[in-house]
Amino acid sequence: MMPEMRTTLTLDDDLAGLLKERARELGIPFKEAVNRTIRAGIGEASATRSHPAPKTISHSFGFRPGIDLDKLGQLADELEAEAFAEKIDDSARRKREALYER
Secondary structure, eight states, X not given: OOOOOOOOOOOOHHHHHHHXXXXXXXXXXXXXXXXXXXXXXXXXHHHHHOOOOOOOOOOOOOOOTTOOGGGHHHHHHHHHHXXXXXXXXXXXXXXXXXXXXX
């Protein structure tokens, strides 16, 4: 027999009613009905967790040989800097044109 631990457990009224009904149906004490229900719930929870890991499908992105994948971040930064510089130049050019039109 397992060692017992006494504790106070607060149950919702509907759950307590279901457990009392279950205990009466099985002819067992309320305490045993609670313990069986908890054990069954814990068993189901651990059984549902033991599923296989999701399958990972690899995909080739088609980079050509010689492309250094570690430098793609640097390339993105350089392209962003070029786009920003073009935007600034375009803005400055429009301001100069507006000044000459006056």
